[in-house]
Amino acid sequence: MDKAFIKGLRLIEALALSDQPRGVTDLANALGLTKSNVHRLLATLIAQGYVRQVPPQSHYELTTRIWELGSHVIRRMDLTRIARPAMARLAEQTGETVHLSVLDGSEVVYLDKIESAHHIRAHTSVGARAPAYTVATGKAMLAQMPDSYLDRFEGRMQRYTDTTRITLAELREDIRIAREQGHALVPEGEWREGIAACACAILNRSGELAGAIGMSGPDSRIKRKQLREIAPLVMEAARAISLALGYAPRV
Known part of the structure; x- marks a missing residue:
């Protein structure tokens, strides 16, 4: 040995x-x-x-080299394939772009997406990354992590838009609300200007974080009221994927 x-x-x-x-x-x-x-x-x-x-x-x-190797295992588990039906249903229900993301340290990585048919829509690329503290899928996943996980953002939070959270206290408050509501909302773009989004975490068979599903679109079309109305649809999509992964909710 x-x-x-x-x-x-x-x-x-x-x-x-x-x-x-x-x-x-x-x-x-x-x-x-x-x-x-x-x-x-x-x-x-x-x-x-x-x-x-x-x-x-x-x-x-x-x-992220370890993640890159692990991603091959993830692909074998085929999270993308399992999530596709729920993603397609959510895209049809909302008419907006739907993302499937995973958490990689302090960033989210986009595994899959279904584009909105609207000419004006949220633009991302599969394989692209974003700071987890700035996007809805990131906040939804951070809400599943222990409080100490957020410490990694201390002193490393940059401003990308006028609404970007740049202090750990602001981020902790967003995460507290996400935990309380069961989903994360970003009414005004914190990573890219003019983008509103809602996301919910996906859990695996062990009840651990597997990823997140999110819906996003221009905030000129998706106001706060619409986001709140869309939230149950996003939560149902996340629940469907979690159940398909073998997650058994506590009774």
């Missing part, structure tokens, strides 16, 4: 399960390794593109 390989895997697991970047001393203590050993393992993982250094404290976190 290759002991160095096992140590590297344990280091990857420690970083993957951490809510924030970790330092060498912290990792060495947690894994029962010497700091020089951890340094060597990190250097190898950085060289291979699996880990990056986070300034200014010289802490470390995983890159």
